[in-house]
Amino acid sequence: MAVCLNTESAKKIFNILVHDKYFVDKSGIINIINERINSTNRYVCVTKPRRFGKTSVLNMLGAYYCKAYNSKELFENLKIGRSETYQAHLNQYNVINLCLNDLPDAGNTYEDYIELIKGSIEDDIKEAYPELKDRKFRKISELLTATQDQFIFIIDEWDYIFSHELYVEHHSAFLEFLRNLLKDRPYVALAYMTGVLPIKKYSTGSALNMFKEYTMLKDPFFEEYFGFTESEVEALCERQSALTMAEISDWYNGYQTKSGARLYNPRSVVCALEDAACQSYWTRTGKMDEILFFLKYNISEVRDDVVRMVNGTPVRIDIQKEYSAGQENPATKKDIFSAMIIYGLLSYHDGMLRIPNKELMMEFEAALEDDDFGYVAELVRNSDEVLDATLEKKGDTCLSVCAE
DSSP states (O other): OSSSBBBHHHHHHHHHHSSSSOOOOOOOHHHHTTTTTTTTEEEEEEEEEETTTHHHHHHHHHHHHBBOOOOOHHHHHHHHGGGGTTHHHHBBBBEEEETOOOOOOOOHHHHHHHHHHHHHHHHHHHHGGGTTTTTOSSHHHHHHHTTTEEEEEEOOOOOHHTTTTTTTTHHHHEEEEEEEETTTTTEEEEEEEEEEEEOOOOOBTTTTTSSEEOOOOOOOGGGGSSSHHHHHHHHHHHTTTSSSSSHHHHHHOEEOOTTTEEEOOOHHHHHHHHHTOOOOOOOOOOOGGGHHHHHHOOHHHHHHHHHHHTOOOEEEEOSSOOOOOOOOOOOOOOHHHHHHHHHSEEEEEEEEOOSHHHHHHHHHHHTTSGGGGGGHHHHHOOOOOHHHHHTTTTTHHHHHHHTT
16 A cells, blocks of 8 residues: 555545635645646745645645546636646646655654655555566665656655754755755656745755745745635635624734735634634644744843734834754844744734734733743733833833832
8 A cells, every 4th residue: 555656645635625614725826836847946845834724735736636546526616627737737647745744653763764754655666666676776766767757746844853853963864865855856747845944054055955945934926825815714704604704804814925915824714713713723832832932032132022012013124034944043033033934923024023913912922921031021011101111212111110
């Protein structure tokens, strides 16, 4: 049974998604991806925060491209079904799906991890190409080349070992493994990779510099497909009567595309509509006890800006450098805010930084109740007078009020 080559898992999962009450058709992204196949732009890395629909899009792509089955019934009534490229690429490719958060059951070393990935590919390829079964290959790339076929690679959670700080001393080796597997290989028709963290740059380049990256800071093509647009949320609200568009907007609006179009947190919107209740659906996991993790790095640097944003005032700041996989923990204000944008904790548009919505505001307020924040927590809990005094640098007023 195949583990990663031409499996039915993507089709099964996407079939469930399509028939969900609150399904939103994002298949328009396929038309853009089709243009990248067998082109110089065939390496695509989309990094967005958790809960922004990355895996849903990934399963949709797998279900559309995989040649092991016929998925016409899933797509013919979606937006992609009206595209000129629809029939040309539907179920036409060998697809290798790799989810890089799969850890070996036995053994916990980097070698165990990388051998699990290599072994899955090798076993599936040799099962599909029995003429190669008894041949020895030095590298997976040699095995794939020997098939004389092309493959679409769909890679989920590419950054897992970086975001979870696993095998830290082997991070460079892992990037080299992906480079050797994918870069300039004739068998690669498309490599679509997704995760939370952008690819780390070394000096002026990267081991994975063949990828075009689309991140929370820089994404001129795909941003509307990761998040719900205003019109999409309005349509979802019409499918139920418990919550109004105004309530959903207050809680989950707050991100923006480059053109200024509004984007909503998709998972939170769906959860609220399913539960008929607006509340925080933010999920904290490990290092992603996010707000506390980042704010504690340099509270003196971010103090006044945090106070502004918690009180609803956006902050103007120029952020160009992105927090990326394998980067040391953020130290400066711009590093901290860049990391928080990448993780979806703050929104950034047209040079303005803000807390996106009520859901995230609640998380900030809860974080700032932590005693470690001392002075900042006191400012937030006190009156607008303290805020005004802080922003105007009236130190005596601040100290007298905070001392009460």
